[in-house]
Amino acid sequence: xxxxxxxxxxxxxxxxxxxxxxxxxxxxxxxxxxxxxxxxxxxxxxxxxxxxxxxxxxxxxxxxxxxxxxxxxxxxxxxxxxxxxxxxxxxxxxxxxxxxxxxxxxxxxxxxxxxxxxxxxxxxxxxxxxxxxxxxxxxxxxxxxxxxxxxxxxxxxxxxxxxxxxxxxxxxxxxxxxxxxxxxxxxxxxxxxxxxxxxxxxxxxxxxxxxxxxxxxxxxxxxxxxxxxxxxxxxxxxxxxxxxxxxxxxxxxxxxxxxxxxxxxxxxxxxxxxxxxxxxxxxxxxxxxxxxxxxxxxxxxxxxxxxxxxxxxxxxxxxxxxxxxxxxxxxxxxxxxxxxxxxxxxxxxxxxx
Amino acid sequence: xxxxxxxxxxxxxxxxxxxxxxxxxxxxxxxxxxxxxxxxxxxxxxxxxxxxxxxxxxxxxxxxxxxxxxxxxxxxxxxxxxxxxxxxxxxxxxxxxxxxxxxxxxxxxxxxxxxxxxxxxxxxxxxxxxxxxxxxxxxxxxxxxxxxxxxxxxxxxxxxxxxxxxxxxxxxxxxxxxxxxxxxxxxxxxxxxxxxxxxxxxxxxxxxxxxxxxxxxxxxxxxxxxxxxxxxxxxxxxxxxxxxxxxxxxxxxxxxx
Ligand SMILES: Nc1ncnc2c1ncn2[C@@H]1O[C@H](COP(=O)(O)OP(=O)(O)OP(=O)(O)O)[C@@H](O)[C@H]1O
Ligand SMILES: [Mg+2]
Numbered sequence: 001x002x003x004x005x006x007x008x009x010x011x012x013x014x015x016x017x018x019x020x021x022x023x024x025x026x027x028x029x030x031x032x033x034x035x036x037x038x039x040x041x042x043x044x045x046x047x048x049x050x051x052x053x054x055x056x057x058x059x060x061x062x063x064x065x066x067x068x069x070x071x072x073x074x075x076x077x078x079x080x081x082x083x084x085x086x087x088x089x090x091x092x093x094x095x096x097x098x099x100x101x102x103x104x105x106x107x108x109x110x111x112x113x114x115x116x117x118x119x120x121x122x123x124x125x126x127x128x129x130x131x132x133x134x135x136x137x138x139x140x141x142x143x144x145x146x147x148x149x150x151x152x153x154x155x156x157x158x159x160x161x162x163x164x165x166x167x168x169x170x171x172x173x174x175x176x177x178x179x180x181x182x183x184x185x186x187x188x189x190x191x192x193x194x195x196x197x198x199x200x201x202x203x204x205x206x207x208x209x210x211x212x213x214x215x216x217x218x219x220x221x222x223x224x225x226x227x228x229x230x231x232x233x234x235x236x237x238x239x240x241x242x243x244x245x246x247x248x249x250x251x252x253x254x255x256x257x258x259x260x261x262x263x264x265x266x267x268x269x270x271x272x273x274x275x276x277x278x279x280x281x282x283x284x285x286x287x288x289x290x291x292x293x294x295x296x297x298x299x300x301x302x303x304x305x306x307x308x309x310x311x312x313x314x315x316x317x318x319x320x321x322x323x324x325x326x327x328x329x330x331x332x333x334x335x336x337x338x339x340x341x342x343x344x345x346x347x348x349x350x351x352x353x
Numbered sequence: 354x355x356x357x358x359x360x361x362x363x364x365x366x367x368x369x370x371x372x373x374x375x376x377x378x379x380x381x382x383x384x385x386x387x388x389x390x391x392x393x394x395x396x397x398x399x400x401x402x403x404x405x406x407x408x409x410x411x412x413x414x415x416x417x418x419x420x421x422x423x424x425x426x427x428x429x430x431x432x433x434x435x436x437x438x439x440x441x442x443x444x445x446x447x448x449x450x451x452x453x454x455x456x457x458x459x460x461x462x463x464x465x466x467x468x469x470x471x472x473x474x475x476x477x478x479x480x481x482x483x484x485x486x487x488x489x490x491x492x493x494x495x496x497x498x499x500x501x502x503x504x505x506x507x508x509x510x511x512x513x514x515x516x517x518x519x520x521x522x523x524x525x526x527x528x529x530x531x532x533x534x535x536x537x538x539x540x541x542x543x544x545x546x547x548x549x550x551x552x553x554x555x556x557x558x559x560x561x562x563x564x565x566x567x568x569x570x571x572x573x574x575x576x577x578x579x580x581x582x583x584x585x586x587x588x589x590x591x592x593x594x595x596x597x598x599x600x601x602x603x604x605x606x607x608x609x610x
Contacts, residue, residue: 218472234446
């Protein structure tokens with residue numbers, strides 16, 4: 001801000017300087033809106049090029065189902081990153097929670113007709129299984145939070161550690177084998193069902209996203225999450241119980257992994273021990289792509305929703321257009337770097353003496 | 354300025370290993386005055402302020418608030434008794450707007466059920482913040498931009514306004530003008546006067562003697578962990594202050610205070 005145009009107003013407490021408003025509007029646009037604009041653009045381009053395939057109700061609902069589980073994981077991750085942390089353990093916590101809850105449901109409902117069949121457990125058993133998954137996820141998250149706050153180990157290391165521990169523990173529970181006998185109701189009604197033409201999995205994700213947005217943007221819990229990520233020391237001096245806040249934020253991320261676990265077993269009709277190794281990177285890229293700053297203190301749920309959708313739309317569009325899907329991986333890497341770069345530029349433009 | 358002291362420290366001792374940072378230090382501040390606390394590097398100013406604001410505990414000595422003996426086990430405990438501190442490193446959340454910084458840790462909740470569910474009332478916080486800034490003559494470009502986008506002087510003003518908002522008795526300012534240019538410094542000094550005029554006791558630590566003479570009502574000088582002089586700012590000159598700080602002239606302590 002030391003250029004010639006701003007120099008005639010050395011008084012920092014002077015009235016508004018109108019000349020910067022254009023620049024601000026521009027940086028506001030690249031800051032907030034560009035990633036949303038990119039998503040709209042992608043959808044438009046693919047819809048125009050292949051209206052019959054891309055814009056078909058079937059394809060759109062497949063896209064939404066593909067996004068649902070990642071979105072749920074990304075909601076918790078948004079809180080963690082806004083609070084200045086990172087959670088690499090989400091995929092493993094999902095696996096552990098799904099194994100544990102599947103075993104609980106199996107134990108309660110008795111053996112299936114055959115090894116690959118479903119059980120005829122009722123909603124009561126499914127509810128217990130769901131609570132098990134949520135509780136196990138939240139517990140892993142709380143462990144992350146406790147280690148970050150009380151042992152003062154960097155979150156990257158803590159969650160890398162629990163990533164291994166949760167996955168290993170899941171394999172110990174089942175000798176490395178997936179649990180395939182799941183309640184029929186869970187698989188068919190939640191995993192494959194829809195209400196008013198909207199897949200239940202998508203409904204769950206949308207409700208979770210709305211709740212997360214309310215929590216992050218309208219409540220004191222959310223405001224304090226921003227405060228802690230923005231300046232931990234200032235928050236502590238202001239009397240905010242910083243440790244409790246951080247523990248709750250990690251527990252929330254674990255909770256979202258637990259919800260993801262239920263959705264995953266319902267959708268695939270099996271636990272998926274080997275299927276979530278890359279979830280953390282997918283989820284973290286989505287959150288960052290959505291404008292949440294890795295330095296903490298900045299972020300939004302709406303941005304995260306867009307950030308989750310972009311890679312999925314891109315992959316789908318490429319497949320439909322016949323572009324080798326490997327290009328999606330390359331493009332996503334580039335878009336991610338671009339997103340973080342723009343975040344840096346934005347901060348540099350904003351930060352003053 | 355009332356005559357009975359608002360906050361008083363008597364015979365404070367604080368030792369760090371072999372360093373006797375405070376060696377029986379006394380200190381007094383009254384309501385509605387700006388008291389400058391000066392002294393050479395290492396004289397013990399920051400240590401004394403930490404003790405008086407609850408960040409540190411003395412080995413010996415007593416603190417009186419409104420004539421009552423008090424102990425501050427933590428900054429929060431001191432804050433609860435009406436004492437706020439503006440730290441040298443500001444302690445603002447740069448990503449949050451000024452209003453949310455003003456209410457950091459003391460957010461206004463919405464009335465009724467929503468409030469009990471933990472919903473915050475950002476509009477009310479903005480309104481209250483605007484009132485507080487207006488009261489103190491702090492002008493900000495926009496209530497919604499993050500603090501990081503403010504100038505150094507504006508940030509300092511937000512920090513001071515916050516301290517003044519929550520302190521009912523004493524505000525400590527540790528070198529509030531250290532990193533500021535001429536015009537911004539004047540604004541902050543004006544703001545400090547405003548805070549005093551609200552009836553608070555203001556303790557100003559500064560190495561800048563001309564700022565001290567300009568804004569302070571009274572000066573207390575610390576040397577080697579002891580109060581070696583206290584004088585009305587009217588009687589003070591740069592030469593006298595420097596002499597007291599360096600021990601050039603020993604200043605007998607007046608009986609009162
Ligand atoms: N936590 C600590 N551990 C060890 N020594 C300390 C500690 N805090 C202060 N001291 C020592 O106590 C003495 C007084 O320090 P203090 O910071 O109070 O001085 P000051 O008057 O604020 O100086 P300055 O003007 O440089 O800020 C110094 O010798 C300092 O080294
Ligand atoms: Mg100091």
